[in-house]
Amino acid sequence: MRDDIVESRSLDPQQMDGLKAWGWVSYVLHLIVAVAAVVPxxxxxxxxxxxxxxxxxVKRSDAVGTWQASHFSWRIRTVIWAGVLYLVTAPLWLLFIFPGWIAWGIISIWFLYRIVRGMVAMNKDQAVDI
Structure with a gap:
């Protein structure tokens, strides 16, 4: 966890639990997609x-100023980067099957790593390093 990330906004415990529940729902959905991406x-x-x-x-704005804000940004950036990387490497499938398979495999493993890393930090009630 970065030392410069501090909880500057105080939410009541019920609001924090609600944000965390939404975070877990999102992580589980991401995890299902990530695991499926690496399983034939x-x-x-x-x-x-x-x-x-x-x-x-939708929920990111509710988390502003809390340690959970980093998780919303983490997941959004992960999806955007993975999407961009899949699009950039898509021509490899058309030209050469094997390099396309390798590229998408690496991207999928990276995606899975990011989701698991975020889940571990969320489980510890810690911000994820951005």
Whole structure:
């Protein structure tokens, strides 16, 4: 955890628990998609990722000034970067199957790592290093 991230906004425990519950819902949806991305023939709907992203975008403003704000930003950035990386490497599938498979495998493992790392920090009630 970074020392410069401090909880500058105090929410009552019920509000903090609500934010954390939404955070867990989002992480679980991300985790389902991330695991399926690295397991052959297990493809959940992209709808799960879109639902998680919408949750993060809507609830992020409620978390401003708390340690949980970093988690909302972490998940949003993870999805955006993964999407960009998948799009940039998509032509490798059209030109050469094997490099496309390698690139998407690496991106999927990175995505899974980011989600698990965030879940570990959330479980410890800590901000995620950004």
């Amino acid at each position: 023939s297990a493809q959940p709907s992209i709808a799960l990722l879109v639902i998680a992203l919408i949750i993060d975008l």
